[in-house]
Amino acid sequence: MKNNKIFMEYNKSDIINFLLLMLIAFVLIPVTVKSGYWYSSILIPWLCLALASIGQQIVMGYAGQLALGAAGFMAAGAFACYNLILRVPDIPFFVALVLSGLIAAAFGILFGLPSLRVRGIYLMVATLASQFFIVWMIDKFGWFKNYDSSGIITAQDIVIMGKSFTSPMEMYLVIVFVVTILTLLAVNMARGSTGRNWMAVRDMDIAAESMGISLLRTKLQAFAISAFYCGVAGALFAFTYLKSLEPVAFDIKLSFKILFMVILGGLGTINGAFIGAAFILLFPVLLNSVGNNVFHGAIDATIISSIEQVVFGVLIIVFMIYEPLGMAKLWENLKFKVKNK
Amino acid sequence: MIFKIFKNFTIALTAILTFLSTFFILNISIAEEKQYFPIASSRVGPYSAMGTGYYGAQIDYMNYVNMNGGVNGVMLTWQECETEYNAVKTVECYQRLLEKDGQRIVVFDTLGTPGAYAVINRMAEDNVVLAQYGYGRTDGADGRVWPWVFNAASHYWSQIAVKMKFMAEQEGGIDKMKGKKIVHLHIDSAYGREPLPAMRSIAKDWGVTLVEISIPPPGLEQQSQWLQIRKEKPDWVTFWGAGSGMNSTAMTNAARVAFPRDRMMYVTFGAAEEDMYPAGDAAKGTYAVANALPGDNFPLVAAIKEQVYGSGKGNLADESRVGSVYWNRGLGAAVMWIEALKNAQEMHGKVGKAVTGAEFRDGYEALNMTEDRLNEIGIKGMVAPFSISCANHEGAGKFAVMQWNGEKFEQVTGWEAPLDPAYIRNLVEVSAAKFAKENNITPKTCP
Numbered sequence: 198m199k200n201n202k203i204f205m206e207y208n209k210s211d212i213i214n215f216l217l218l219m220l221i222a223f224v225l226i227p228v229t230v231k232s233g234y235w236y237s238s239i240l241i242p243w244l245c246l247a248l249a250s251i252g253q254q255i256v257m258g259y260a261g262q263l264a265l266g267a268a269g270f271m272a273a274g275a276f277a278c279y280n281l282i283l284r285v286p287d288i289p290f291f292v293a294l295v296l297s298g299l300i301a302a303a304f305g306i307l308f309g310l311p312s313l314r315v316r317g318i319y320l321m322v323a324t325l326a327s328q329f330f331i332v333w334m335i336d337k338f339g340w341f342k343n344y345d346s347s348g349i350i351t352a353q354d355i356v357i358m359g360k361s362f363t364s365p366m367e368m369y370l371v372i373v374f375v376v377t378i379l380t381l382l383a384v385n386m387a388r389g390s391t392g393r394n395w396m397a398v399r400d401m402d403i404a405a406e407s408m409g410i411s412l413l414r415t416k417l418q419a420f421a422i423s424a425f426y427c428g429v430a431g432a433l434f435a436f437t438y439l440k441s442l443e444p445v446a447f448d449i450k451l452s453f454k455i456l457f458m459v460i461l462g463g464l465g466t467i468n469g470a471f472i473g474a475a476f477i478l479l480f481p482v483l484l485n486s487v488g489n490n491v492f493h494g495a496i497d498a499t500i501i502s503s504i505e506q507v508v509f510g511v512l513i514i515v516f517m518i519y520e521p522l523g524m525a526k527l528w529e530n531l532k533f534k535v536k537n538k
Numbered sequence: 539m540i541f542k543i544f545k546n547f548t549i550a551l552t553a554i555l556t557f558l559s560t561f562f563i564l565n566i567s568i569a570e571e572k573q574y575f576p577i578a579s580s581r582v583g584p585y586s587a588m589g590t591g592y593y594g595a596q597i598d599y600m601n602y603v604n605m606n607g608g609v610n611g612v613m614l615t616w617q618e619c620e621t622e623y624n625a626v627k628t629v630e631c632y633q634r635l636l637e638k639d640g641q642r643i644v645v646f647d648t649l650g651t652p653g654a655y656a657v658i659n660r661m662a663e664d665n666v667v668l669a670q671y672g673y674g675r676t677d678g679a680d681g682r683v684w685p686w687v688f689n690a691a692s693h694y695w696s697q698i699a700v701k702m703k704f705m706a707e708q709e710g711g712i713d714k715m716k717g718k719k720i721v722h723l724h725i726d727s728a729y730g731r732e733p734l735p736a737m738r739s740i741a742k743d744w745g746v747t748l749v750e751i752s753i754p755p756p757g758l759e760q761q762s763q764w765l766q767i768r769k770e771k772p773d774w775v776t777f778w779g780a781g782s783g784m785n786s787t788a789m790t791n792a793a794r795v796a797f798p799r800d801r802m803m804y805v806t807f808g809a810a811e812e813d814m815y816p817a818g819d820a821a822k823g824t825y826a827v828a829n830a831l832p833g834d835n836f837p838l839v840a841a842i843k844e845q846v847y848g849s850g851k852g853n854l855a856d857e858s859r860v861g862s863v864y865w866n867r868g869l870g871a872a873v874m875w876i877e878a879l880k881n882a883q884e885m886h887g888k889v890g891k892a893v894t895g896a897e898f899r900d901g902y903e904a905l906n907m908t909e910d911r912l913n914e915i916g917i918k919g920m921v922a923p924f925s926i927s928c929a930n931h932e933g934a935g936k937f938a939v940m941q942w943n944g945e946k947f948e949q950v951t952g953w954e955a956p957l958d959p960a961y962i963r964n965l966v967e968v969s970a971a972k973f974a975k976e977n978n979i980t981p982k983t984c985p
Binding site: 233234237238242336349351438439440441443445446448482485486489490497498499502503505506 | 579581582590618619620625626630633634636637652658659660726727728755853976977
C-alpha cells in the first residue's frame with residue numbers, strides 16, 4: 198500500500214501547509230478582510246458548519262454509522278452553553294463551550310446505543326430520534342429557554358478574560374481558534390489508533406470484532422466524539438452567527454444539510470468537511486447574489502429565485518456523477534496533477 | 539478523459555463566477571441622489587404567496603414613486619435577497635443587503651417573526667429601523683426599550699385581543715365567555731407562539747379555557763391536531779398558520795371533523811386569497827382580521843395599476859393579484875417607508891438628499907397618518923389612521939374583521955381596538971422591561 202505513510206507521521210509539506218493555513222487564518226484574513234458581511238455571513242457560518250460536518254464525518258465517514266441528527270446535537274450544545282453562562286456565575290466562555298460539548302456528547306452516547314443493534318439505513322431512522330427528541334425537549338420545558346414567552350432568546354455576549362468579543366472579526370478569531378484545535382484533534386484521531394478502529398468497524402465490523410476491537414466502545418466513542426463536535430459547533434453557531442437561540446433553527450433541514458456537506462465533500466476525509474460546508478452553504482449565496490445583481494430587473498425575480506435552486510440541484514448531481522468520492526478527492530486529483538506536471 | 543473535461547468545466551465555471559462576482563462588487567454608482575432599500579423577499583417555498591405579494595407591492599410602490607419624481611427628487615433603489623422565510627437565511631440577507639454603493643439601508647422588513655427575532659438585536663448597533671408591519675416581536679412597541687424597532691401597524695397582542703373581543707360580541711358579552719373553550723392552533727415557531735402571553739392573560743381574566751395545540755412547520759400534516767380539536771370541542775379556534783399549504787389544510791381538516799368555519803379566526807398573515815382558494819368550499823365562512831384591507835378600488839392602487847402595470851414594469855406576473863390581501867399589506871408597509879423618508883428629509887433639512895438611519899428613524903417615529911393624509915396618498919380606508927410616538931411604536935392597534943364568502947373577503951366590522959388598550963399596553967411594557975433588565979438596557983426617557 199503506497200499511502201501507508203499518511204498514518205502516524207507528518208512530513209515537511211504537511212507542516213508547511215499547516216503553518217501557511219494558520220498564517221492565512223490568523224494574519225492575512227484579519228488584516229485584509231474589513232467587511233463585516235464577509236465575517237458574519239460567510240466565514241463564521243462556514244467554520245461553524247464545517248465543525249459540525251467534522252462531527253458528522255467522524256460518525257459517518259470514519260466509523261461508518263449512518264446517523265442523521267447532527268442538528269439535534271447542535272441544539273443541545275447551543276442551549277447547554279446558554280444555560281451554563283446564564284446559571285453558572287462567572288463561568289469562562291471556553292469552559293462553558295467544552296461543557297456544552299460534553300453535554301451533547303452524553304446525548305450522543307444515548308442516541309448511539311441503537312447502533313449496537315441496527316445498522317445501515319435503519320440506524321439512520323433510529324438516530325432521527327435525537328433530532329426530534331432534543332428539539333422537542335427544549336421546546337417543551339420552558340426552563341431551557343429561561344421561560345421566555347416568545348421562545349427565542351438572545352444569546353449572551355462572548356466574554357473571555359474580561360474582554361467581550363462582539364465585533365464580527367473578534368468572533369471570527371474565537372471560532373478560528375476553536376476550529377483549529379478541534380480540527381487538529383480530529384486529524385490526529387483519524388490518523389491514530391482511534392481512527393483505525395473506526396475504519397475497521399466501518400469496513401467490516403465482524404472482522405474488527407474478531408481482531409479484538411470492542412464494537413460497543415468504538416461505536417459509542419464515535420457517537421460521543423461526533424456529538425461533542427456538533428455540540429461545540431451548535432454553541433458557536435448560536436452565539437456568533439444567529440446571536441439568538443431558537444429550537445426551530447436546528448431543524449431536520451440543517452441535519453440534512455450537514456449530511457450532504459459530508460457526502461459531497463467526501464466521506465472519510467477531514468478537508469472534505471470544509472469543502473462540503475463551503476459548497477452547500479456558500480454556493481446558494483453566490484448564486485443568489487449573482488441572480489439578483491446581474492439579472493436584476495431583467496427577469497422576473499420569482500423565476501430567478503427558482504432558477505437558483507435548479508442550478509444548485511443540477512450541480513450537486515453533476516458532482517456526484519463525475520466524482521462520487523466527493524470534492525476532497527477532486528482536490529487531491531488537482532494537487533496530484535499540479536505536482537506531476 | 540472525463541477528468542479533463544471536468545477539470546476544464548470547473549475552471550470555466552470558476553472563471554465565470556469570479557467575473558460575475560467582481561462585476562457586482564465593483565458596481566459603479568452614478569452621482570444622483572438615491573435612497574437604498576432592502577427587499578429581503580421570500581419568493582420560493584411554502585411561503586411564496588405571501589412573499590411575492592408583499593414584496594411585489596413594495597417594489598411596485600417604489601417604482602411608482604420613482605416614476606413620479608422620487609421623494610423630493612431622491613430616487614429609490616433596492617436590492618433583493620431570497621430568504622425563503624428562513625431565519626438563518628434572513629440573517630445572511632440582512633448582512634448582504636446592509637450596504638450597497640457605500641450607502642447603508644435605513645430600514646429592514648423581514649416579513650416573518652422568526653426572521654425579525656434573528657436580526658432584532660443588530661438594529662441599534664447598525665442604526666437600522668426594523669419595520670415589522672403587524673408582525674414580529676410585540677414588545678418592540680415599547681419605543682423606550684426598542685428605539686429602533688417598530689410594529690406599526692398593530693401588533694399580535696392587539697390582534698388577539700381584538701379577536702377575543704369579537705368572540706365575546708358573538709357570544710353576547712364577556713360574562714358569557716366564562717367557561718367557553720378556545721383552541722389556539724399554531725405553527726410551532728416564534729410566530730405561532732407570539733400572541734400567547736396576551737391570550738393567556740385575557741383568558742384567565744375572562745374564565746376562558748385556553749388549549750394550545752402546535753403544528754410543526756411546514757404544517758401540511760394536521761390530522762392528529764384536528765382529532766384533538768374534535769375531542770376538545772372548543773367554541774372557537776384561533777389559527778396562527780403560515781403558508782398557503784398549511785392555511786388551506788386547516789380548513790379542509792376542519793371540514794372533515796365538521797368544525798364550523800365561522801368559529802375559526804385566522805391570523806393576518808395566514809388569511810389571504812391565496813390561502814383560501816385551495817380549500818375551495820371548505821373555506822367559506824372563515825373569519826380573518828386585517829391591518830390593511832384588500833381591494834383594488836383605492837385611488838393609489840388604481841394609480842399603480844395604471845402607471846406601473848400599464849407601462850409593463852409591474853413586479854407581479856399575475857396582475858390580478860394587485861389589490862389582494864398580501865399586496866395591499868406590502869403597499870401599506872411601503873407607504874410608511876416613504877412617508878418616514880419624507881419626514882426625515884424635512885426634519886433634518888435634507889430635502890432632496892439621502893438620509894441616514896438615525897434620521898430615518900426620527901422620521902418614522904414622527905409618522906402621523908391622519909385620515910386626511912391617508913386620503914391624499916390615496917389609501918383612505920385601507921388602513922386605520924394612526925400616529926407613532928417616542929414611547930408607542932405600535933400605531934393604531936386596530937384591526938378589521940373580515941369573512942371569506944367563497945370568492946372574496948367581506949368586511950364584517952370597522953377598525954376595532956381591543957376592549958382595553960391600556961391593558962395590552964401594560965403587558966407590552968412589562969415584557970419590554972423584563973427584556974431591558976435581562977440585557978442591561980437603560981430605557982430611554984420620552985418627552
